[in-house]
Amino acid sequence: MRYWDYYIVLESDFLACRRYVEFSSANLGTYSVEFMHLLFAASTEAEIVLKQLCARLGEKDAATIVQWRSTLEPKLNLSSFRVQNIIMSTDMSPFPEWQTVNSPSWWLAYNGVKHNRSLKFENATLLNCINALAGLFVANLYHEHEAFKGADLEPQSCLFKPILSSRPLISRQLGVVGYSLPNAHKLGAS
Numbered sequence: 001m002r003y004w005d006y007y008i009v010l011e012s013d014f015l016a017c018r019r020y021v022e023f024s025s026a027n028l029g030t031y032s033v034e035f036m037h038l039l040f041a042a043s044t045e046a047e048i049v050l051k052q053l054c055a056r057l058g059e060k061d062a063a064t065i066v067q068w069r070s071t072l073e074p075k076l077n078l079s080s081f082r083v084q085n086i087i088m089s090t091d092m093s094p095f096p097e098w099q100t101v102n103s104p105s106w107w108l109a110y111n112g113v114k115h116n117r118s119l120k121f122e123n124a125t126l127l128n129c130i131n132a133l134a135g136l137f138v139a140n141l142y143h144e145h146e147a148f149k150g151a152d153l154e155p156q157s158c159l160f161k162p163i164l165s166s167r168p169l170i171s172r173q174l175g176v177v178g179y180s181l182p183n184a185h186k187l188g189a190s
Helices: 003-019 033-056 065-076 096-100 105-115 117-123 126-143 145-149
Strands: 082-085 090-092 160-163 168-171 175-179
Touching: 003 033, 003 126, 033 065, 033 105, 033 126, 065 096, 082 126, 090 126, 105 117, 105 126, 126 145, 126 160
Parallel strands: none
Antiparallel strands: 082 090, 082 160, 168 175
């Protein structure tokens, strides 16, 4: 199973939560067992994909978020990568803290809930789930950058789309054929 396919499953599970919690700024602090489950799943999967990206950059032993940041941030500049949350019509960056050598807030929430659930359960929020899924989305885009470049990354996300400063790749015969991610060339072929 491709990492992207599992991301789509998690996204689908997350979107089903709209039946119970309106995805709005007023509800970003809402927490629940389901949000905890999704925060755990998205963060754990992000860990796996980030490790894969590090390995592709020659750092096979990178095992912590601090090591992932020190490997990925100088090469891919993920702290500046932005996505649009399609459902809430907002722009966001899942790794802004990497610019200041800190862990993402959603990662800290995940670890807090995982290691001290009785005191940190309230961090299993809608906001942290959205941010963890955005982090996983971005990690997957880079992992699958060749497919994204060729517009072959299917199915498409219903929750996020990347905000790219670069222009689409255009073929005279086919029109837009894909998009190039910033610094993805440093990863080589998938």
